[in-house]
Amino acid sequence: MSSNKEEVKLFGLVESPFVTRVEIALKLKGVEYKYEEEKWGNLSETLKKYNPVYKKVPVLVHNDKPISESLVILEYIDETWKQNPILPSDPYERALARFWTKFIDDKCLNVMRKVSFTLDEKERENAIEEMEVALQFLENELKDKFFGGDEIGIVDITAAFIALQEVMGLKLFTSEKFPKLFNWSQNFNNHPIVKEKLPPKETYLAFYKARLESLAASK
CATH class of the missing domain: 1.20.1050.10 (Glutathione S-transferase Yfyf (Class Pi); Chain A, domain 2)
Incomplete structure (x- = not known):
């Protein structure tokens, strides 16, 4: 079964589909975790410490051990918590x-x-x-x-x-x-x-609208 929630943390951004992947996997597994929301363009020093190579979300911290990159995290989750497997056994x-x-x-x-x-x-x-x-x-x-x-x-x-x-x-x-x-x-x-x-539709639309406006302004 899962560890207590203080041992599992997820550093993420609400607009990130990569973070959404990890949240879905944790929820499917029934793993309790603490979610740490980061700020777009202003990531915390804690996040950078846990992921010094890429300096980006998501980062899963399990018993103070950080794992980065969503696909790597998904496999780690599947191997650590055996219930409700997301990878085939064959x-x-x-x-x-x-x-x-x-x-x-x-x-x-x-x-x-x-x-x-x-x-x-x-x-x-x-x-x-x-x-x-x-x-x-x-x-x-x-x-x-x-x-x-x-x-x-x-x-x-x-x-x-x-x-x-x-x-x-x-x-x-x-x-x-x-x-x-x-x-x-x-x-x-x-x-x-x-x-x-899944984040609300309005959250995604606002995020993509802001990104497009930023790109247009930089032209």
């Missing part, structure tokens, strides 16, 4: 899950940043085309209710930011174009734990 299935989490971060995340924050219309159109190619791979891979089968797994948690596309004001997939992904996003967003941990 070695081949585990390897596949790791492949798709890497694909989501390497391909989908970078392109989604371009779609969200590129001001040049032509570049944005190219990014949307690139994103649709990546989404088609995920559409083909999705065989059940979730990537993890009937229950949420590590691939679903990693892809949380894709399920949030509408919250960010994007329309990257529809029920007509990507029916399996569309149904997956509805199931994921309506899962009780995900609903509890």
Whole structure:
């Protein structure tokens, strides 16, 4: 079972999809933790001490031992608290899950940043085309209710930011174009734990609006 809540801390930002990943995993596992909210552009010295290499959230601190990088943290959580596994027990299935989490971060995340924050219309159109190619791979891979089968797994948690596309004001997939992904996003967003941990839509919209205005001002 989980340790008492004083032994587990999560340093995060409410707008960060990487932090959301960790919160969903901790909640699925039933792990009690203390949440330490950081400030965008003004991270605490404690955070920098715990993550001196990247100086960014999320950082999970378990018994005063810090772990950084969301995918590393997810695997640590799964190995430390055995209940409600988010990684498959079969070695081949585990390897596949790791492949798709890497694909989501390497391909989908970078392109989604371009779609969200590129001001040049032509570049944005190219990014949307690139994103649709990546989404088609995920559409083909999705065989059940979730990537993890009937229950949420590590691939679903990693892809949380894709399920949030509408919250960010994007329309990257529809029920007509990507029916399996569309149904997956509805199931994921309506899962009780995900609903509890996802920041309000207004929080995301305000954050992305501020980022876009900042980019426009720096042109």
